[in-house]
Amino acid sequence: MSSLLSYHWQNSTHIAFGVGAISQLKKYIPREARVLCLYNGDHIEKSGVKSDLEKVLTDCEARYRWRGGIENNPDFSSCLEISEELRKTPADILVAVGGGSVMDATKYISGIVNLPNSIDPWSVMSKPSLIGRPIPIMSVCTLAATGSEWDPHFVISRRSTGEKISQAHNCLRFKVSVLDPRYTLSVPFHYTANGVYDTFTHVCEQYITGFFNPLQDRLSEAILSTIVEVAPKLMKDLSNLNFRATMMQCSALALNDLIGLGTGQCWGTHNIGLALTAKYNMDHAETLACIQPWLWRRFFDVKKFKLAQMAERVWGRKSGSVDELANYSILKTEEFTSMLKLSRRIGGYVKEKDQEVAAKNIADKVWEMVGRRPFGEHKMIKKEDVEVIVSAAF
Numbered sequence: 001m002s003s004l005l006s007y008h009w010q011n012s013t014h015i016a017f018g019v020g021a022i023s024q025l026k027k028y029i030p031r032e033a034r035v036l037c038l039y040n041g042d043h044i045e046k047s048g049v050k051s052d053l054e055k056v057l058t059d060c061e062a063r064y065r066w067r068g069g070i071e072n073n074p075d076f077s078s079c080l081e082i083s084e085e086l087r088k089t090p091a092d093i094l095v096a097v098g099g100g101s102v103m104d105a106t107k108y109i110s111g112i113v114n115l116p117n118s119i120d121p122w123s124v125m126s127k128p129s130l131i132g133r134p135i136p137i138m139s140v141c142t143l144a145a146t147g148s149e150w151d152p153h154f155v156i157s158r159r160s161t162g163e164k165i166s167q168a169h170n171c172l173r174f175k176v177s178v179l180d181p182r183y184t185l186s187v188p189f190h191y192t193a194n195g196v197y198d199t200f201t202h203v204c205e206q207y208i209t210g211f212f213n214p215l216q217d218r219l220s221e222a223i224l225s226t227i228v229e230v231a232p233k234l235m236k237d238l239s240n241l242n243f244r245a246t247m248m249q250c251s252a253l254a255l256n257d258l259i260g261l262g263t264g265q266c267w268g269t270h271n272i273g274l275a276l277t278a279k280y281n282m283d284h285a286e287t288l289a290c291i292q293p294w295l296w297r298r299f300f301d302v303k304k305f306k307l308a309q310m311a312e313r314v315w316g317r318k319s320g321s322v323d324e325l326a327n328y329s330i331l332k333t334e335e336f337t338s339m340l341k342l343s344r345r346i347g348g349y350v351k352e353k354d355q356e357v358a359a360k361n362i363a364d365k366v367w368e369m370v371g372r373r374p375f376g377e378h379k380m381i382k383k384e385d386v387e388v389i390v391s392a393a394f
Helices: 021-029 050-057 076-088 100-112 123-127 189-207 212-234 241-254 268-280 284-298 300-313 322-339 355-367 381-394
Strands: 014-017 034-038 065-069 092-096 137-141 153-158 162-170 176-179
Touching: 014 021, 014 241, 021 050, 021 137, 021 176, 034 050, 034 100, 050 065, 050 076, 050 092, 076 123, 076 153, 092 100, 100 123, 100 137, 100 153, 123 162, 153 268, 162 268, 162 355, 176 241, 189 212, 189 241, 189 268, 189 284, 189 322, 212 241, 212 300, 212 322, 268 284, 268 355, 268 381, 284 300, 284 322, 284 381, 300 322, 355 381
Parallel strands: 014 176, 034 065, 034 092, 092 137, 137 176
Antiparallel strands: 153 162
């Protein structure tokens, strides 16, 4: 389908990119502001970001404190605990220092901390319009992956009920996000690989669809071509600042809404992936790597024309039928996954005695998460399709 859909876009986040960009925060932090810095793990010490941020906050004469304890795939209970602490000890600004998990948690905490007591904080995940008076938020990115630093989206898990839900609200965009590639230099191989594949899939969800738009296609292809060129070099040289900077740019641009404007988007791989993480606690990128090729195969007739275009413009194959080119793109994507040392099978991460039953249970979970409605760019993915895709991915 070739058509440019209508769109309305506003992206209010100031991006400070480059070495030393953290100094830009001084423009946005008022003197003597109360600042809560949220983080996860000891990476903030290894990367040097903690000392750099503390210098900025000291220069601003800010009254700051640190709060850790945010999990990978942030949990509702942890976010609720921090929001309750904030009610007792308020902050004027929240600063997320970390990757997508910390950023998503910070957005959610900002959105629920001032909710009336009569509103269940979890209800925001199904009705974000309930959010009122969010605390201003900023971020310092330490992992090139989710793109959360430049978009309004956040994903929160509720392990007690087996849920993992994605939501968005424009009032939860970061006021400013710092992208200094130096802070990603100490990220180990596996998490770097996760970030690369996450970024790759973010583009594919907006590109491998039944829609063709010349400008949007080429924006996506520019990012994809850069990823497949630079990622293998980065994985062999994790301390290369230029490669890190390029991947950080790709990650940020992949999900700041730009490449998806005016075109259809799928997000089927992500919907299924969220359910896999909720059930098995797999890393987000691990689920995407398992599901994406099988979703393409399941909806080959819808996806094949764009997959063929990808073969020509991204993977560099110039001859062959549409079907041959499309299958080539799937093959090259799987080879790319292997280069990143990610398993292409769910069974590489978890063991199920009865995979058919497991696939059915996952399909049931996905169906509930999407409101029991077909999804994908043409609303073509139904519960039975999810079951087939997951079963094949085992």
